[in-house]
Amino acid sequence: MRLSSRSSFGLFLVLLLVVSGHPVDLAVPAPSFSSTELLPKATCTRPGNAEFYGFGIRLGIYLQILSTIIIMAVSDSNSEMIYDLHDGNAALLLAILIALVKNTPSKSVELADVVILLRLMWLIIICGFSIGHIAAEFRAARSSGKLIAILTAPTAAVFRWTVVGMVSAYNVWFWFRGVTYLRKDDQCQTYAFFFAELDIEGGLRSLYRVTSVLLVLCPPGWLLAYLGFLAGVLVLVMGMVLAFYALIPILLPISIALRIYDICHTTGASIEPARKEPEKRGAFWLRLISITWQLYGPSLQEILLTWTKVREGAAGNKSRPMSTKARTSKSEKVSNLWITYIGLVTFYYFFSILGIELSIYWNKISRPYQLDATGQLIPFVIGILSFIKVIGRACAEAERFIYPRFRKAVNKWSFYLETRRTEPSKQVRCASTPELSSEKFQPESRPRRCNSLPDVGRADDMGPDSAQERDKINAYLKGHYTSDHESSEVEGVFQGLRGGRRKQLIALPLVRQGPEAGSEQETV
Structure with a gap:
């Protein structure tokens, strides 16, 4: 099934609204223990875990994601900085996921810790990765026609979205089984922000069960599954390459004979096309190895094309009324849908920060705003330096856009003043x-x-x-x-x-x- 650009973008808005949500009806089964067994909220103080979401770690993540949003808004598709930030966000996401999975079996984390960390991870996923730029990354890799480029260029994207797939899987497990598994007998409720202070074991849990399944079954989930499959194909290809080098003594004479036969029976072929032939063969063999290419290829191309249209407008039509020029040195154009997407991402950024900080406050996490642990300084300093670098880049882009217009206005005004100064x-x-x-x-x-x-x-x-x-x-x-x-x-x-x-x-x-x-x- 092929989706148009408007329907795909509308589906994304619906999913974003579902993840963010609105107050839901709480007329669902209550927690297993009665209200008389609960302790007063004032006495339920939790020590928290500064190594997971300390003040320095949170500030570093906030600055890193804000830097990504700024670059998404001001850079073009050929910018390398956006891909560097994507890789950094993926590494940060993987580190949080590993720490969470490592401490889950031993129950070293509490329900409040998992809720806060899931909020942080979804903040990185939704605001830290630009789907429109990923389309350009895949398009450049496929247009190269080289086997090495096709294998190496999308590797970073495959890594990023594979991590996103693992986070989605953990999210499904937590809302179905994890809440019951990590519940403790301290008779303290765990609250989460959802435009209100809600208990996670009430109606909010039922809603998140539905959304966690939708995030796996929706078309972006298909894309994640396909990219995960590409990661497996990459491992398979590397294994075949190693096996090929092991069989070189047998295959080398055969390949030389076939090459000589090809040269002798090729008429009118120049040397230059013969040099380009291995590149085309590389793309052919990669498609042949991927058995599901014919199944997933059209869907992947449609998804990438949809987000390319969202970012650049319909086929780069300069006369399109809904398109506006990007503030870059090139004539690349972005559509109003992309501007709307950036606005929604920015809204979700501040919405997530508000939810994280209110969850910390409502669950009585002790010492939430102290920057005393050494482990908090590393992400904090990295976030500050990344933000300063991005601000410099944004100022350079703004200066490149403003300077020619300012210089033109000054020249006109100077000539007018000098003309007025001359006597008639x-x-x-x-x-x-x-x-x-x-x-x-x-x-x-x-x-x-x-x-x-x-x-x-x-x-x-x-x-x-x-x-x-x-x-x-x-x-x-x-x-x-x-x-x-x-x-x-x-x-x-x-x-x-x-x-x-x-x-x-x-x-x-x-x-x-x-x-x-x-x-x-x-x-x-």
Whole structure:
């Protein structure tokens, strides 16, 4: 089944709303113990675990995800920084998942700890990975046509989404079995934020059971399953490569013979296509090894194409009214759907932070805002440095967008001020204007910039700034000067000019002033 761009984007909005949610009806079976057995909320103080979600760790994650959102908004599809942040977020996600899975069998974590860590992991998944940029990453890998590029380029993406698949699996287990497994007999309820303070063993648990299954069965879940399968194919291919090298003594003579036969029976083939042939064969053999390529390939292409359209608009149509130019050095365009997607991601970012902090407050976690443990400093410093780097990149992108427009506005304003500064009697009309004679020239008329006399009307110490100085220099060139003093003065002005300016002055039309001149013009 193929999905259009609008239906796929609508499905994503529905899933995001389901994950975020709204207050639900709590008319479902209550917890197994009665309210009389519960302790007062004020006495249920939990020690928490600063190694999992301490103040420094939370701040580092918040800054890292905020950096990713900023880069998603300002960078284009060819930016390497967005892929570096994706890899860093995947490593952070994997570290949290390993710590959680390691401590779950021994019940070293409490229900409140798991709820907070799941919130952190879903914050990284939804806000820390750009689906629109992943489409460009896969497209570049497939267009290369090389076996090594096809195997190595998507490896990072396969790793990222495989980790996301493992988090989804743990999420399903926790809401179906984990809540009962990790429950302790301390008679303290565990609360979570869902636009309200709700008990996780009430209606909220039933809702999260449904959403956890939907996140596995929806089309993004198919994509995760396919990427996980690609990871298995990668291991299989590497094993086959090792087996191939083990059989080199047997296969080498056969391959040489087949190569000689191919060269001898190929007519009109040039050397250059023969060099490119192994690259095409590499893509062919990779598709042949992947048995499910024909099954999952069209679905994967449709999903990637959908998110490419969401980011760039329909087929890059420049006349599309819903598209706006990205603030980059290239002419890449982003659609309004992508801007909406960035807005929703930003909303979920602040929504998740609010939910995490309120969950810590409601569950009475002790010492939640102390940065005293050494293990909290490492992610905190990494998050700060990453955020500073991204802010620098964002400022550079903004400067690249603003500077040409600011420079153009300043140039227009400067020329306007310099034109106003020139006296009307000293303004020069263009040589192409038919009204050049002194009889028809009106000083109060609006002057125009003359192409044949550059820099007139500007504050230029090295060139003439009035018609009188131009006439003096032309008179000097013609030898029509009245006194030695005037000749030496004009000669000093002329010698101070650069060579290029001298040639321009020599080519200027000389307008003779006075009644005897009439409208005659001479060229020096």
